[in-house]
Amino acid sequence: MKLGFYARLAWTGMQKNRKTYLPYILTCAGMVMMYYLITFLSKNPNVALIRGGSTLQGILSFGTGVIAVFSLIFLFYTNSFLIRRRKTEFGLYNILGMGKWNLTRILLWESAAICAISLLGGLFFGILFSKLAELLLVNLMGGKASFTFTVEPNAVASCVLLFVGIFALIFLNTLRQIHVSNPIELLHSETVGERPPKANWVVAALGIIILAIAYYIAVTIQDPIAALVFFFVAVVMVIIATYLLFVAGSVVLCRILQKNKSYYYKTRHFISVSSMMYRMKRNGAGLASICILSTMVLVMLSSTVCLFVGTEASLHGRYPRDITIETNTLDEAQTNQVHQAAEDVLKEHHLQPEQFLQYRYLSLSAVLEENKLNFDRGLLDTSSLNNTGQIRQVFVLSLDEYNRLTGSSETLAADEVLLCSTKTDYTGDTVTLQKESPKKIKKIVPKFLQNGTDSTQIFPSLFIIVPNFEQERQAFREWAKTYAEYEISAEFDFYGFDLSGDDSEEIAVRNEISQKIQKLQQENSDFASVRTDSLARNRAEFYGLNGGLLFLGILLGIVFILAAVLIMYYKQISEGYEDRGRFEIMQKVGMTKREIKKSINSQVLTVFFLPLLAAGVHVTFAFPMISKLLLLFGLYNTTLLIAVSVACYLLFALLYVLIYFVTSRAYYDIVSGAK
Amino acid sequence: MSILEVNNLKKVYTTRFGGNQVEALKNVSFSVEKGEYVAIMGESGSGKTTLLNILAALDKPTGGSVLLDARDFSKIKESEIASFRRDNLGFVFQDFNLLDTFSLMDNIYLPLVLAGVPHREMERRLRPIAEQLGILELLPKYPYEVSGGQKQRAAVARALITNPRLILADEPTGALDSKSTDELLQLFAQINRSGQTILMVTHSLKAACHAGRVLFIKDGEVFHQIYRGGSTKETMYQKISDTLTVLTTGGDRK
Numbered sequence: 001m002k003l004g005f006y007a008r009l010a011w012t013g014m015q016k017n018r019k020t021y022l023p024y025i026l027t028c029a030g031m032v033m034m035y036y037l038i039t040f041l042s043k044n045p046n047v048a049l050i051r052g053g054s055t056l057q058g059i060l061s062f063g064t065g066v067i068a069v070f071s072l073i074f075l076f077y078t079n080s081f082l083i084r085r086r087k088t089e090f091g092l093y094n095i096l097g098m099g100k101w102n103l104t105r106i107l108l109w110e111s112a113a114i115c116a117i118s119l120l121g122g123l124f125f126g127i128l129f130s131k132l133a134e135l136l137l138v139n140l141m142g143g144k145a146s147f148t149f150t151v152e153p154n155a156v157a158s159c160v161l162l163f164v165g166i167f168a169l170i171f172l173n174t175l176r177q178i179h180v181s182n183p184i185e186l187l188h189s190e191t192v193g194e195r196p197p198k199a200n201w202v203v204a205a206l207g208i209i210i211l212a213i214a215y216y217i218a219v220t221i222q223d224p225i226a227a228l229v230f231f232f233v234a235v236v237m238v239i240i241a242t243y244l245l246f247v248a249g250s251v252v253l254c255r256i257l258q259k260n261k262s263y264y265y266k267t268r269h270f271i272s273v274s275s276m277m278y279r280m281k282r283n284g285a286g287l288a289s290i291c292i293l294s295t296m297v298l299v300m301l302s303s304t305v306c307l308f309v310g311t312e313a314s315l316h317g318r319y320p321r322d323i324t325i326e327t328n329t330l331d332e333a334q335t336n337q338v339h340q341a342a343e344d345v346l347k348e349h350h351l352q353p354e355q356f357l358q359y360r361y362l363s364l365s366a367v368l369e370e371n372k373l374n375f376d377r378g379l380l381d382t383s384s385l386n387n388t389g390q391i392r393q394v395f396v397l398s399l400d401e402y403n404r405l406t407g408s409s410e411t412l413a414a415d416e417v418l419l420c421s422t423k424t425d426y427t428g429d430t431v432t433l434q435k436e437s438p439k440k441i442k443k444i445v446p447k448f449l450q451n452g453t454d455s456t457q458i459f460p461s462l463f464i465i466v467p468n469f470e471q472e473r474q475a476f477r478e479w480a481k482t483y484a485e486y487e488i489s490a491e492f493d494f495y496g497f498d499l500s501g502d503d504s505e506e507i508a509v510r511n512e513i514s515q516k517i518q519k520l521q522q523e524n525s526d527f528a529s530v531r532t533d534s535l536a537r538n539r540a541e542f543y544g545l546n547g548g549l550l551f552l553g554i555l556l557g558i559v560f561i562l563a564a565v566l567i568m569y570y571k572q573i574s575e576g577y578e579d580r581g582r583f584e585i586m587q588k589v590g591m592t593k594r595e596i597k598k599s600i601n602s603q604v605l606t607v608f609f610l611p612l613l614a615a616g617v618h619v620t621f622a623f624p625m626i627s628k629l630l631l632l633f634g635l636y637n638t639t640l641l642i643a644v645s646v647a648c649y650l651l652f653a654l655l656y657v658l659i660y661f662v663t664s665r666a667y668y669d670i671v672s673g674a675k
Numbered sequence: 676m677s678i679l680e681v682n683n684l685k686k687v688y689t690t691r692f693g694g695n696q697v698e699a700l701k702n703v704s705f706s707v708e709k710g711e712y713v714a715i716m717g718e719s720g721s722g723k724t725t726l727l728n729i730l731a732a733l734d735k736p737t738g739g740s741v742l743l744d745a746r747d748f749s750k751i752k753e754s755e756i757a758s759f760r761r762d763n764l765g766f767v768f769q770d771f772n773l774l775d776t777f778s779l780m781d782n783i784y785l786p787l788v789l790a791g792v793p794h795r796e797m798e799r800r801l802r803p804i805a806e807q808l809g810i811l812e813l814l815p816k817y818p819y820e821v822s823g824g825q826k827q828r829a830a831v832a833r834a835l836i837t838n839p840r841l842i843l844a845d846e847p848t849g850a851l852d853s854k855s856t857d858e859l860l861q862l863f864a865q866i867n868r869s870g871q872t873i874l875m876v877t878h879s880l881k882a883a884c885h886a887g888r889v890l891f892i893k894d895g896e897v898f899h900q901i902y903r904g905g906s907t908k909e910t911m912y913q914k915i916s917d918t919l920t921v922l923t924t925g926g927d928r929k
């Protein structure tokens with residue numbers, strides 16, 4: 001009987017506030033669903049069976065962590081909004097003679113109900129959609145789907161555990177808030193008179209400075225490694241600056257406008273400017289959150305879509321030919337044996353090599369300092385290096401080889417070289433190798449060669465074309481001695497070709513060549529190491545990685561959008577209640593309903609679309625950095641990135657407008673409910 | 676010359692549930708001369724607020740007419756009502772109705788800004804009014820920083836700044852302490868002496884006895900009226916008190 005009483009109180013309380021509770025519960029359920037989906041996929045044995053599946057599951061389990069942390073923060077934030085609205089009710093109960101213990105019991109019921117509904121709903125839809133997600137994922141990765149429907153008990157368990165934990169924490173936090181306040185405070189907590197927002201010039205200036213620095217970093221960054229390091233610095237700075245500017249900068253702006261009397265005392269501006277100030281003070285943080293979430297969605301989606309679309313391209317960057325054989329020596333006896341092995345296998349399969357490519361080169365890592373390349377291995381120990389941006393992978397090719405590969409007829413004097421730099425520009429007229437005399441750079445040539453090593457490394461590469469290859473070969477042999485313990489030399493022979501057969505044949509050819517070479521190595525213990533690769537064999541891995549990233553990008557994008565929608569909705573509702581009183585007063589002092597509606601409309605629109613606009617600016621400035629980062633994944637297609645980013649932004653804007661129309665209905669319902 | 680004429684005013688509400696008809700005003704007629712200070716008294720539910728809402732053009736009567744300067748309210752177009760109200764009527768409310776997002780000065784400026792008056796002209800008008808009401812120092816403050824009496828004086832300034840034909844006051848002393856009430860009533864008397872017509876709805880005896888004439892409303896009709904004539908505030912108080920006694924003990928109309 002008594003039990004039922006508290007449960008009923010909790011239930012009616014939630015029903016009376018369903019305008020705020022329903023979206024909250026829906027969001028909770030949405031979070032549960034997303035969490036289940038990702039956990040399900042990361043633990044699903046079917047996914048593990050797909051080629052590249054384990055890579056993907058690794059990425060997905062990272063995603064579960066992100067969602068768990070985000071859910072915790074976000075649900076805490078939205079719950080504080082709910083509690084603020086209900087404090088009056090609790091104050092009334094308290095004055096009517098309910099002790100804090102009784103309130104605790106009501107709250108306990110309430111939390112339990114919300115927890116149960118969102119878990120059941122979320123799991124129901126999660127399980128319902130899990131098959132869909134699995135099919136989508138398998139499709140993305142180019143695998144074949146099975147049509148059995150499974151429920152992952154592990155995923156369900158971790159879902160329940162996580163969200164019961166989060167709701168328990170939220171419950172305890174609410175209790176803390178109720179217990180430290182007295183009933184009168186509770187009763188009036190919603191109507192505390194509000195001070196006019198103070199214009200905080202220092203904070204606003206700080207926001208501008210931080211944003212300017214972050215933008216400067218993003219735009220000026222040159223090499224991808226620095227981009228990787230500074231990306232997170234810039235992200236954190238932009239987040240801080242966004243909050244500062246939305247909260248303080250906007251108020252300062254309104255203050256400046258107010259000081260301009262002939263601007264301020266106009267019908268059009270008078271009410272908008274002064275109410276905007278209050279709106280921004282109250283909702284600045286919420287708007288900044290929306291802006292940041294939007295930016296994250298945009299960056300995540302555009303980069304993952306780009307990566308996925310460019311998978312084939314980066315695959316070809318890593319494996320320039322269907323079959324690639326890299327022999328770690330320039331000893332002609334050995335390389336000829338390797339080439340022969342490949343030709344034999346092709347003959348057995350009656351296949352003709354296409355796009356045949358063979359070249360010899362020297363390669364070592366070096367540190368670039370003032371146009372000098374230093375090959376000392378001690379310097380390369382990252383622990384002793386404070387600027388990883390100086391590391392270069394150096395490739396040396398002979399002029400003959402270059403002319404043959406490019407079909408050109410360059411000539412070089414003995415002290416001249418051609419130079420090609422990837423990922424970053426080379427500045428300087430000369431280049432010096434170790435202690436040799438400086439070489440004049442006759443010409444900077446564009447990228448002429450796809451090299452797997454270059455595309456796997458985050459470091460920029462320098463291709464140096466020299467007239468006297470054999471001389472450099474001796475020097476490199478000397479410098480490579482420090483690597484003797486790894487039994488590798490600086491000399492490489494690349495041998496590759498395309499095949500017209502299907503993937504399985506390609507893989508078979510590769511395996512047979514590899515076996516033949518292994519035999520050679522067994523016969524001769526001095527035989528160099530050889531790396532044999534097939535593009536087809538690695539395709540699944542690549543799609544596993546990029547497909548997984550895209551999938552995660554989409555799922556996290558949905559979660560973030562969900563969060564942004566809820567914040568917007570609550571913003572509209574709380575503004576609606578605040579504006580209702582003002583709406584009445586303005587009418588009494590002689591404004592027509594039309595005038596009021598127009599004024600409010602323009603304010604709401606400004607406030608609503610500010611985050612979208614700011615997100616657009618953020619993404620634009622982040623663009624150079626993102627394109628540099630994508631270089632690390634072997635994606636060189638900037639046009640693709642621009643197209644995808646713009647498409648994502650437009651799509652997102654469309655969604656945003658849709659959300660605006662839905663949530664502004666709630667706002668106008670509340671405001672016009674007054675009259 | 677009468678500034679306001681109210682003829683056979685009638686207002687019927689239909690309740691939301693059950694559709695019962697409630698007659699808030701049966702048949703109200705009176706007129707207000709220019710420069711007069713009229714108080715309307717009556718108990719809760721007597722129809723005072725309904726009457727004031729109709730006079731303020733916030734509500735439409737079911738029957739009868741209201742004429743301000745011989746202009747019939749019902750003839751004014753819907754789109755012009757707001758600007759008509761702004762230009763001709765000044766309002767003082769029980770709960771001040773100041774916007775908390777504006778400083779007192781901006782609150783007072785509000786009707787002028789809406790009317791598109793240039794800033795220089797606004798400043799010129801504000802100064803004498805603010806001086807008269809003693810709020811010159813308070814102008815840059817916000818509503819939450821000042822007392823109820825000060826808020827109400829700012830509201831009076833807002834009502835006066837448009838030079839309205841008529842000031843409508845709805846229980847202006849209802850939310851004030853006795854000292855602020857006295858001050859505000861002094862102020863009203865002073866404003867009235869300088870030629871401003873005031874119509875005040877109240878159920879405070881103390882407020883009503885400052886007026887030049889008191890109308891009593893009961894059950895939606897004007898029940899009785901008292902002119903001050905040459906009598907002092909004390910005798911006026913006594914007269915009103917007697918009338919209220921008759922009203923509440925249920926006397927018939929004489």
